[in-house]
Amino acid sequence: xxxxxxxxxxxxxxxxxxxxxxxxxxxxxxxxxxxxxxxxxxxxxxxxxxxxxxxxxxxxxxxxxxxxxxxxxxxxxxxxxxxxxxxxxxxxxxxxxxxxxxxxxxxxxxxxxxxxxxxxxxxxxxxxxxxxxxxxxxxxxxxxxxxxxxxxxxxxxxxxxxxxxxxxxxxxxxxxxxxxxxxxxxxxxxxxxxxxxxxxxxxxxxxxxxxxxxxxxxxxxxxxxxxxxxxxxxxxxxxxxxxxxxxxxxxxxxxxxxxxxxxxxxxxxxxxxxxxxxxxxxxxxxxxxxxxxxxxxxxxxxxxxxxxxxxxxxxxxxxxxxxxxxx
Numbered sequence: 615x616x617x618x619x620x621x622x623x624x625x626x627x628x629x630x631x632x633x634x635x636x637x638x639x640x641x642x643x644x645x646x647x648x649x650x651x652x653x654x655x656x657x658x659x660x661x662x663x664x665x666x667x668x669x670x671x672x673x674x675x676x677x678x679x680x681x682x683x684x685x686x687x688x689x690x691x692x693x694x695x696x697x698x699x700x701x702x703x704x705x706x707x708x709x710x711x712x713x714x715x716x717x718x719x720x721x722x723x724x725x726x727x728x729x730x731x732x733x734x735x736x737x738x739x740x741x742x743x744x745x746x747x748x749x750x751x752x753x754x755x756x757x758x759x760x761x762x763x764x765x766x767x768x769x770x771x772x773x774x775x776x777x778x779x780x781x782x783x784x785x786x787x788x789x790x791x792x793x794x795x796x797x798x799x800x801x802x803x804x805x806x807x808x809x810x811x812x813x814x815x816x817x818x819x820x821x822x823x824x825x826x827x828x829x830x831x832x833x834x835x836x837x838x839x840x841x842x843x844x845x846x847x848x849x850x851x852x853x854x855x856x857x858x859x860x861x862x863x864x865x866x867x868x869x870x871x872x873x874x875x876x877x878x879x880x881x882x883x884x885x886x887x888x889x890x891x892x893x894x895x896x897x898x899x900x901x902x903x904x905x906x907x908x909x910x911x912x913x914x915x916x917x918x919x920x921x922x923x924x925x926x927x928x929x930x931x932x933x934x935x936x937x938x939x940x941x
Contacts, residue, residue, distance in 0.1 A: 619726055620672035633667050633675035637682040644691065656691035657711055660684070664715045668722045676722070680715040684708065765791035786910060793821070793856050794849065809848055811887075812837030815877050818852055822859045830872035831863065837879040841887070850918035851889065851938070854926060857911040858891035858936035866895020866934055887924075889938040898930040 622629040640663035644656075651658060660683035668676025689696060692704055768788040775781050812835065819833040843851070859875055867873050878890040904912065904927065912928070915936075919926035924940035 619669060619729075621670055623672065626674070629671040629675045630678060633671060633679050634682070636663050636667050637679050637686070639663075640679075640683055641686045641690070644687075648691070653693070656687040656707070657683075657714075660687055660711075661714065661718070665718050665722065668719050669726075672726075673719055673723050676719050680712075680719065684711055684715070687711065759795070761791050761795035765789070765795060783910070789860075790853065790856075792825075793852070808842040808844055811841040811843050811851075811879050812839065814843075814848060814852075815855065815879060818855060819859075819875075819877055822856060828863065828867065828871055831867055831870075831875065832873075833859065833875045833877065835877045835879075837877075838881060841879055841881055843887075847922060847940075850922055854915045854918050854936075854938050855889070855891060857915045861909070861911060861936070862891070862893035862895055862934065866893045866897065868896065870895065884941075887938075887940040889940075891936040893934050895934060897932070897934050898928065902928070902930075904928050 620629075622632075640659040644659040647658065663683055664676055664680045667679040688704070688708060689698060692707060765788040768784050768791065772781050772784040772788070775784060815835045815837055819835050823829075823831070823833045855877060859877075862875055874894050876890075876892040878888075878892065880888050882888055904916075907913070912926075915938075916926045919938055919940075922938075922940045924938055927937050927939075929935050929937070
């Protein structure tokens, strides 16, 4: 609110007119209290008039009020009253008055200039922050688009490959790049805020369900509230969840068009993050050994888990559970 002062900067006639009115009111107040105050207080009502006018309307009107009030105090309230007699004492009193009102005017003007500069800097900072956020979002979209373009190029390259293993590898690479491209738009916040894991997993689950080609298979997320993580951890977690879901779709629900995939996230008492992907599909074969598995997706999940300082495991007890635990 203080940044709005001085008022009427574009209407000087109004500002100076009100300033003259303030001078008259100050003189009237001083005359009213003349019988109450003892002799020797000629400026009682005039100092406040100068301060208020300068604060409300600026240096020009404030200086004019200072001059008018000084003249009225000299003529009406400095003995001998109603004369413009000059003496050493009167000159000293007027000099004292001039010094005080000058200091008042300078300080108020300095304060208002500082407020205006602060307001301008705040507006400049707001514009820079807004521009930076727009540029940041544009960069994120470009990175995401580039990732999806690379995924598309890999998919095109696949058409010219006859080797089955090579075609599958290109398919997997294209799928992973497309997934990273889709989630990358939501990962990073220009303000540096951490991501809510529950919301992130729900968005990721919706993306995975949309692309699995089996509308009868649902993905539900159960996450404890207020689990937050950095954007740097979100990409490997997203890839681990995606690999676990893809593994369930490819093997657990092979030949099936319906089922349930449950993604659970919770914090242990020790502070460790535990993330489970549970499906009610066919389950693991009795001789399954994760350490001996040659699946590129599962190897990738284990590698990403180690990068996070955690461990990835697969187990079955009627349902298949892929678990990531990060200490």
